[in-house]
Amino acid sequence: MAQIPPPPSPAIEFWFEFASNYSYLSVMRIEDAARRRGVSIAWKPFLLGPIFRALGMETSPFVLQKEKGAYVRQDMVRQCGKYGLRWTQPSVFPRLGVLPLRIALIGAEEPWMGAFCRRVMELNFVLDEDMNQPDRLAPILTELGLPAAEIMDAAQAEPTKTRLRAQTEEARRRGVFGAPTFFVGKQMFWGNDRLDDALLFASEGKP
Amino acid sequence: MAQIPPPPSPAIEFWFEFASNYSYLSVMRIEDAARRRGVSIAWKPFLLGPIFRALGMETSPFVLQKEKGAYVRQDMVRQCGKYGLRWTQPSVFPRLGVLPLRIALIGAEEPWMGAFCRRVMELNFVLDEDMNQPDRLAPILTELGLPAAEIMDAAQAEPTKTRLRAQTEEARRRGVFGAPTFFVGKQMFWGNDRLDDALLFASEGKP
Numbered sequence: 001m002a003q004i005p006p007p008p009s010p011a012i013e014f015w016f017e018f019a020s021n022y023s024y025l026s027v028m029r030i031e032d033a034a035r036r037r038g039v040s041i042a043w044k045p046f047l048l049g050p051i052f053r054a055l056g057m058e059t060s061p062f063v064l065q066k067e068k069g070a071y072v073r074q075d076m077v078r079q080c081g082k083y084g085l086r087w088t089q090p091s092v093f094p095r096l097g098v099l100p101l102r103i104a105l106i107g108a109e110e111p112w113m114g115a116f117c118r119r120v121m122e123l124n125f126v127l128d129e130d131m132n133q134p135d136r137l138a139p140i141l142t143e144l145g146l147p148a149a150e151i152m153d154a155a156q157a158e159p160t161k162t163r164l165r166a167q168t169e170e171a172r173r174r175g176v177f178g179a180p181t182f183f184v185g186k187q188m189f190w191g192n193d194r195l196d197d198a199l200l201f202a203s204e205g206k207p
Numbered sequence: 208m209a210q211i212p213p214p215p216s217p218a219i220e221f222w223f224e225f226a227s228n229y230s231y232l233s234v235m236r237i238e239d240a241a242r243r244r245g246v247s248i249a250w251k252p253f254l255l256g257p258i259f260r261a262l263g264m265e266t267s268p269f270v271l272q273k274e275k276g277a278y279v280r281q282d283m284v285r286q287c288g289k290y291g292l293r294w295t296q297p298s299v300f301p302r303l304g305v306l307p308l309r310i311a312l313i314g315a316e317e318p319w320m321g322a323f324c325r326r327v328m329e330l331n332f333v334l335d336e337d338m339n340q341p342d343r344l345a346p347i348l349t350e351l352g353l354p355a356a357e358i359m360d361a362a363q364a365e366p367t368k369t370r371l372r373a374q375t376e377e378a379r380r381r382g383v384f385g386a387p388t389f390f391v392g393k394q395m396f397w398g399n400d401r402l403d404d405a406l407l408f409a410s411e412g413k414p
Contacts, residue, residue: 055272055274065262065384067262067382067383067384068384070382071382071384071395071397074394074395075396075397075401078394078404082404175274175277175278176274177272177274177275177278187281187285188278188281189282190278190282191400193398193400194282197285197289
């Protein structure tokens with residue numbers, strides 16, 4: 001008699017961008033929140049720029065719509081207060097994060113992924129520093145006990161660039177229009193405000 | 208010696224549109240939620256159309272961005288499940304709601320305001336009916352024990368039309384770019400997802 005396979009362990013896909021302020025909120029809290037619910041995370045770094053351009057926008061809607069941008073600055077102060085996170089309005093927004101995204105692609109299934117992503121987000125949204133600089137990123141890798149030079153080389157090699165473009169194209173194909181976006185099976189959840197709903201759905205099947 | 212005035216009772220401004228699906232969620236739950244926190248509601252009906260046009264959009268972003276529209280249809284089913292609300296995807300979206308908005312302007316400080324608004328929202332988002340028809344709206348007023356003909360006449364009189372335009376212009380001037388929007392003093396909160404934060408801020412000063 002064939003054995004019945006065990007039920008798949010609950011999992012959430014986490015699509016994020018280092019330039020995205022609402023992704024910052026989710027990056028900082030997803031590992032703890034997912035662990036509490038017994039949900040595993042599939043980290044999906046992607047580029048928001050090509051997504052926005054495919055939707056006819058030259059840059060972030062927070063820049064294109066100044067009313068929304070002004071609101072988001074107010075909202076981020078309150079949201080960070082609520083989650084106990086530090087917050088500095090970046091002097092450059094949106095900030096290019098293609099190099100850390102490529103590193104994140106390499107680390108997506110590694111145990112250091114969460115810690116690395118939190119450190120990059122803090123470069124952008126706490127320290128207000130250029131997060132696309134090798135000399136800012138290599139020390140993070142080193143502090144995490146990783147072979148920084150080797151990882152930086154792999155991140156800047158052609159296959160990684162191609163993979164990041166392909167992952168971005170997958171996001172577009174699946175209807176992603178902003179970040180963060182979560183998938184649990186075919187259910188899509190948009191925005192940090194839906195992270196808890198998505199985790200509840202992953203762990204208990206309650207959307 | 209001059210008396211110190213008592214502290215103002217906590218209050219929230221609730222800017223909403225009958226055409227707006229996320230306003231539906233807030234209209235259905237705001238009276239109960241505000242009562243539990245001892246917060247009074249200043250109801251602020253306004254027209255979203257002129258706001259969107261001032262931002263360079265011909266209609267709702269849920270129509271203009273088909274990816275976002277597809278997501279919102281998925282999200283509304285889940286959100287209504289979460290709040291225990293009925294939901295029918297309207298066959299016409301966004302649906303014109305200028306007449307019920309004018310009635311709401313007249314009722315804004317009346318005890319029947321909440322009940323009237325919930326009934327109009329159900330016309331649009333549960334019964335999938337044209338909510339801009341006098342023969343749909345008059346029975347609601349009558350069932351609420353109100354002089355329907357008198358209120359309908361006042362709603363369609365020029366001063367009410369002018370007031371709705373002025374209130375919409377006030378929304379635009381204050382940076383409103385979508386609905387629902389809440390103000391507590393100068394703090395602005397956008398979206399049904401922020402209703403609880405706004406009420407907490409109104410009652411306890413915690414943003």
